[in-house]
Amino acid sequence: MFVRNCWYVAAWDHELLADTLLERTIIGESVLFYRRGDGSPVAIDNRCPHRHAPLSMGRKEGDAVRCLYHGLKYDSRGQCVEIPGQEAIPAKLCVRAYPVAERGRWIWVWMGDPLRADESLIPDAFSLKHREWRYRPGYLHYDADHRLICDNLLDFSHLSYVHEKTLGGSPNIAQARPVVTRTERGVHVTRDVRDTVPAPYHARLGGFSGKVNRRFAYDFLVPGVLLMHAHVKPHDTADEDMSGALQFHSCQALTPETAGTTHYFFMQAHRFRLDDATITESIYQSLCTAFAEDRRIIEAQQRLIDRSPPAPMQPIAADLALAQYRRIVEQMLAAERTDAGRPAIALHPVDHE
Numbered sequence: 078m079f080v081r082n083c084w085y086v087a088a089w090d091h092e093l094l095a096d097t098l099l100e101r102t103i104i105g106e107s108v109l110f111y112r113r114g115d116g117s118p119v120a121i122d123n124r125c126p127h128r129h130a131p132l133s134m135g136r137k138e139g140d141a142v143r144c145l146y147h148g149l150k151y152d153s154r155g156q157c158v159e160i161p162g163q164e165a166i167p168a169k170l171c172v173r174a175y176p177v178a179e180r181g182r183w184i185w186v187w188m189g190d191p192l193r194a195d196e197s198l199i200p201d202a203f204s205l206k207h208r209e210w211r212y213r214p215g216y217l218h219y220d221a222d223h224r225l226i227c228d229n230l231l232d233f234s235h236l237s238y239v240h241e242k243t244l245g246g247s248p249n250i251a252q253a254r255p256v257v258t259r260t261e262r263g264v265h266v267t268r269d270v271r272d273t274v275p276a277p278y279h280a281r282l283g284g285f286s287g288k289v290n291r292r293f294a295y296d297f298l299v300p301g302v303l304l305m306h307a308h309v310k311p312h313d314t315a316d317e318d319m320s321g322a323l324q325f326h327s328c329q330a331l332t333p334e335t336a337g338t339t340h341y342f343f344m345q346a347h348r349f350r351l352d353d354a355t356i357t358e359s360i361y362q363s364l365c366t367a368f369a370e371d372r373r374i375i376e377a378q379q380r381l382i383d384r385s386p387p388a389p390m391q392p393i394a395a396d397l398a399l400a401q402y403r404r405i406v407e408q409m410l411a412a413e414r415t416d417a418g419r420p421a422i423a424l425h426p427v428d429h430e
């Protein structure tokens with residue numbers, strides 16, 4: 078159901094303060110996140126193996142966490158290091174430790190075989206931490222299968238209809254055909270929309286009085302990470318002339334919580350008027366309004382699917398990117414099923430320092 082050998086975004090860095098015990102369910106597994114004394118993040122199974130109480134209801138003690146049911150204590154590799162009233166600690170008394178990394182402002186967790194965790198596979202979400210870009214971080218929780226939200230992000234024709242009065246602005250976006258290419262771990266999508274009316278918030282921010290050209294160019298990577306450059310500029314300027322352009326970079330990550338619910342981490346950074354915090358706030362608010370429009374239709378879609386007999390979805394040309402992406406995911410799932418019989422997985426504890 079879920080690709081395991083990949084990095085999932087688990088949290089924004091500000092959700093994980095020095096003393097936080099953060100529980101987050103990811104691909105159906107309840108994971109406890111916290112920080113060691115040196116600030117480095119830890120991810121371990123949230124379920125105390127003794128009587129299955131949540132460790133997130135426990136207490137941080139130095140780099141360890143103590144279950145506040147019967148007091149068992151676990152170090153940051155998941156190994157039990159103390160049992161009140163008992164000297165001997167069985168070696169198998171441990172919880173699974175997940176490889177975890179902090180990159181940009183996201184906490185990433187590897188849900189698959191720890192021996193295959195490779196930090197070079199973490200997507201380059203550079204604008205999360207870059208002095209030339211500004212943004213306000215966002216999060217949404219969805220009552221929907223993450224695949225429906227991937228579909229949405231892989232086909233921007235919906236901007237013309239779902240976001241007609243917000244991000245969209247005209248039918249031109251749906252009419253523009255995207256160029257879709259396959260990449261190693263996903264797809265790259267470019268959509269040029271020429272001679273179109275600006276979205277209301279672009280008109281406001283850019284002072285555009287006439288028609289504009291818009292470009293969306295993004296990677297969409299397994300397990301659901303979108304990294305997009307976008308710009309809007311007066312339509313009567315040369316393609317390479319970016320002097321009057323509003324430039325954006327967006328990082329968005331879909332992380333399945335369960336089969337039917339999804340975490341959605343997002344931001345849209347701007348590269349103009351960097352010192353005007355009202356611009357940053359206004360872009361964030363516009364995005365929140367638009368993403369509420371997406372959620373409204375996608376959750377309604379999910380509810381209808383749930384209460385209807387199974388039926389195939391009928392493809393159209395605009396589905397090219399999402400169909401390719403779904404194929405890539407299917408191939409990765411098939412490869413992991415093939416691998417599943419091999420004895421490569423070391424569940425715990427593995428040192429990733």
Ligand code: FES
Pocket residue numbers: 125126127128129130144145146147148149
């Ligand atoms: S359930 Fe955690 S110590 Fe008993």
Ligand SMILES: [Fe+2]
Pocket residue numbers: 229235236239240367368371
């Ligand atoms: Fe949308």
